[in-house]
Amino acid sequence: MIRFGNGEQIPVELHKVRVVQKLNLKPIEERLEAIDKGGYNTFLLDTKDIFLDMLTDSGTNAMSDNQVSSMLQADDAYSGSQSYYRMESALREVFGKHYVLPAHQGRAAENVISKVFVKPGDVIPTNYHFTTTMAHIEINGGKVLEIYGDEAIKIKSSHPFKGNIDIKKLNNVISEYGVDRVAFIRLEASTNLIGGQPFSLANMREVRDIAKKHGIMLVLDASLIGENAWFIKQREEEYKNAHIKDILLEMCRMADLIYFSSRKVTSTRGGGIVTDDKNIYMKLRDLIPLYEGFLTYGGMSVREIEAMAVGLYETTDETVISQSPMFIKYAVDELDKAGIPVVTPAGALGCHIDAMGFLPNVPQEEYPAGALASALFIISGCRGMERGTISSVRDENGKDILADMELLRLAFPRRVFTLSQTLFLLDRIKWLYANRELVGGLKFVEEPPVLRFFMGRLAPLSNWPQKLAAKFRADFGESL
DSSP, rough: OOTTTTEEEEOOOOSSSSSSSOOOOHHHHHHHHHHTTTTOGGGGOOOOOOOOOOOOTTTTOOOOOOHHHHHGGGOOOOOHHHHHHHHHHHHHHHOSSSSSEEEESSHHHHHHHHHHHHTTTTTEEEEEEOOOHHHHHTTOOOOEEBBTTTTOOOSSSOSTTTOOBOOOHHHHHHHHHGGGGGGOOETTEEEEEEESSSSOOHHHHHHHHHHHHHHHOOOEOTTTHHHHHHHHHHHHHGTTTTTTHHHHHHHHHOOSEEEEEEEHHSSOOEEEESOOOHHHHHHHHHHHHHHHHOOTTTTTOOHHEEEEEEEEHHTOOOHHHHHHHHHHHHHHHHHTTTTTTBBBSOOEEEEEEEHHHHHTSSSGGEEEHHHHHHHHHHHHOOOOOEETTTTBBTTTTBBBBBOOEEEEEEEEOTTTOOOOHHHHHHHOOOOOOGGGGOOEEHHHHHHHEHHHHHOOEEEESSSSHHHHHHHHHHHHHHHH
């Protein structure tokens, strides 16, 4: 953040723009038609209809000039590619682990890990689940146990590490289920579904000690590890003068197995698994050629492998890693000052709006986070992502398992959006909040049995989208 003479602090883009991609801000009539065609699911929108795409940071971060140039030296060999060995060297240096297995993305790594280590009846305690993680664990007969602290799912909080595991609950899980039924303990860096909230190194150290005492494997989902390290530096007194690279190494040293999505860590497509334990490595190794590709490309393009290697080093650069958290903090603070319910403190990945607080007139069974995502697109052209009950599942009786939180996530990919675009977004959210009584609920009209939030189609329970558009036209005119 940079402080102005008037005392205001704003995020400043610590890069210059040299290549641009054209955006379109289409008229509201076309946006209304687009969301209806997309089944009121922002995943099903076409990018030609979107102004600011804040669906995710996964694969949408801006690559650096060094990453792009590195792709020209890619070695296209099927096996023994020199591109792979450059990536392997970067992973060993940045994560501090010797054995490396490539995968085409993070959920592919989850698939392999779950097939090897999860058996029917197992439990996996974690600080919070991620959608694909839970799906892979459950498909293999396991059960996810979320053992977060009391502050984790409070919308407004000053707790710096809402992603911590509750140590008492962890001990209770081991006591109740027995060591043999705990497949592993999972820590997710900057927990995705509860607002990108980090865990502390002090908490990870306690979790590690318990895992080591009982001989349980500690697994780290490192997809947002850079941001988690940044928050540790900002919020954990012991590490305020530490370098991001050293914090990363300390986090990784305590984990037995680490997996990650490169779409988040390094701004490229791909992923991987790393460990120092040869026994763990050997158990996983043979499934990589079966599901991913040979051991020296793992389903990835060698060009992206080259860019991944460079991106790993850049993840230890505080100038790079601080950009997204600073813009998110600015957006969160501005909305909070305006009285709009938003998850605090600001976390990683994006700004998270509390849909139940924003739309108290929409029952949780009518998917307020999905309705809010649709409404924001209609009035702004900005695409966010529902992170609530649509992203949940149904129970054995076909009833929705209501999510702990109903969030509209507005992702801030690294080095993609400018301050003026952020100000546009904030202005439209404030207008929508002032007119929130116009927004109604949704219902499913097409519902896949697994990961329904990706491909499911919904419909409004009334003609609220048309009423919202009419009010917007009256206030802003036809051109916007």
